[in-house]
Amino acid sequence: MTPRAQPSAPADALLTDLYQLSMLQAYWEHGLTEPATFDLFCRRLPPNRNLLIACGLEGALDYLEGLAVTAADLEYLASLNRFSRDFLNRLERLRFRGDVRAVPEGTPVFGNEPILEVTASLPEAQVVETYLLSAIHHQTMAASAAHRLVAAADGLPVVDFGTRHAQGAAAGVDTARAAYIAGAAGTSNVAAGRRYGIPVSGTMAHSYIQAHEGESEALASFTETHRGTTVLVDTYDTRRGVQKVIDLAVLQGDEFDVAAIRIDSGNLDANARLARGMLDTAGLDSVRIIVSGELDAGAIDALVTARAPIDGFGVGTALAVSPDAPYLDTAYKLAAYAGQGRMKLAAAKRTWPGRKQIFRETRDGVAVRDVLGRADESRDGQPLLRPAMANGRRIGEQCPSLENSRTYSAEATGQLPARVRGLAPATPPYPVAVSPRLQAASDRLARRLQDET
Numbered sequence: 001m002t003p004r005a006q007p008s009a010p011a012d013a014l015l016t017d018l019y020q021l022s023m024l025q026a027y028w029e030h031g032l033t034e035p036a037t038f039d040l041f042c043r044r045l046p047p048n049r050n051l052l053i054a055c056g057l058e059g060a061l062d063y064l065e066g067l068a069v070t071a072a073d074l075e076y077l078a079s080l081n082r083f084s085r086d087f088l089n090r091l092e093r094l095r096f097r098g099d100v101r102a103v104p105e106g107t108p109v110f111g112n113e114p115i116l117e118v119t120a121s122l123p124e125a126q127v128v129e130t131y132l133l134s135a136i137h138h139q140t141m142a143a144s145a146a147h148r149l150v151a152a153a154d155g156l157p158v159v160d161f162g163t164r165h166a167q168g169a170a171a172g173v174d175t176a177r178a179a180y181i182a183g184a185a186g187t188s189n190v191a192a193g194r195r196y197g198i199p200v201s202g203t204m205a206h207s208y209i210q211a212h213e214g215e216s217e218a219l220a221s222f223t224e225t226h227r228g229t230t231v232l233v234d235t236y237d238t239r240r241g242v243q244k245v246i247d248l249a250v251l252q253g254d255e256f257d258v259a260a261i262r263i264d265s266g267n268l269d270a271n272a273r274l275a276r277g278m279l280d281t282a283g284l285d286s287v288r289i290i291v292s293g294e295l296d297a298g299a300i301d302a303l304v305t306a307r308a309p310i311d312g313f314g315v316g317t318a319l320a321v322s323p324d325a326p327y328l329d330t331a332y333k334l335a336a337y338a339g340q341g342r343m344k345l346a347a348a349k350r351t352w353p354g355r356k357q358i359f360r361e362t363r364d365g366v367a368v369r370d371v372l373g374r375a376d377e378s379r380d381g382q383p384l385l386r387p388a389m390a391n392g393r394r395i396g397e398q399c400p401s402l403e404n405s406r407t408y409s410a411e412a413t414g415q416l417p418a419r420v421r422g423l424a425p426a427t428p429p430y431p432v433a434v435s436p437r438l439q440a441a442s443d444r445l446a447r448r449l450q451d452e453t
Contacts (some may be wrong), residue, residue: 013069016130025087027123034338036122037355039114040136046325050426051108053147054115055178056139060132061394064096096124100389106181106409107384108416110432113358113372117385129332137330138171142178145322149315150183151421152300157185157312159201161292162320175320181405196402203230203262216244223258230260230290238263242275246282260288269308276309290314297423341445352438353445358384367415373435
């Protein structure tokens, strides 16, 4: 059973934007401390995404539970000569005591659907915006990229090799976590393996081969130390590298124990066919072939479609930085304050007021549409937003084990129509409707705001 991660140390309370603290002081000074609700959502999907896989909730809840301002934080803020002593004294007592509803990690979501909803006093709900957006945005981006890679692999394992290309070492750990929830088979990141119980996988670098006088010597020494391992065969020449593995098998006889070879360069389809033919002819049909090297979903799909004799994929950059969709249009917007709906009317950035719910309607086990409605509505379909935190503490099952999140994600994604799960742009896109009650409330508020302005 995969162990559950231990909560991480609380994030730096100053890991926020300056304007959050400026607003916080103004809120307190002017008595704007009534309950507020904020939605965290993605306005629209990137053009090459049919869906997003929501991820990052566990880290977000860790942060909210541990939010506190230290003496060193206060000393630094005082040095800026921007904040009053009264504000700093109040900031010292700041804790998050609010409520959170969220979709479970691994849930497929679409544009304008709340991934997470925060309800707390306005200052508390506001000051956490920056960290929550960062936590949810990065892991959702990574999980969504992993979904496409796993879909392209069509049942073959995809292993995360991305840490060295991630935007910082911590991002590499988060990427491994998100990718595993979305269906990746494992990671090369040992820290992620220890922290989350993700299977770790890896082989050797070309430098091991190069450090020896000859390739045969390098392969012999590495396999002597590591039984059942995977070895690189393309440091110099793929054909010769595969032949040296075959020669090693002849030399070692029953002691030969190489599980797989890895090809990291060149025409992966042609090289895999060459290697498979040579290995099978030598009676080494049990030796698998793993490929890596700037793979993305399109490249993997092409290899799978061509029925290249490949048994698994190692993917780095396409997971770590999601180059085909390197950011999501995420936002954290006020939806209610002091019991009244709030909304933004700006063109292309209009928001929906009030506390909401996403209802996923299915027919014969297949999801047919989502309806974005008010939180107090009763509608057909599965409600996706679930309680995750009350009075600043976790509740319910919103932080299950990583294995349970992985299983849930596969099941929830599997409910979607095949056209939505695939790589090609879904035609038509998955429909997201707005309930008549939410539409009416939005129209009333919009009219009032336009009249007042």
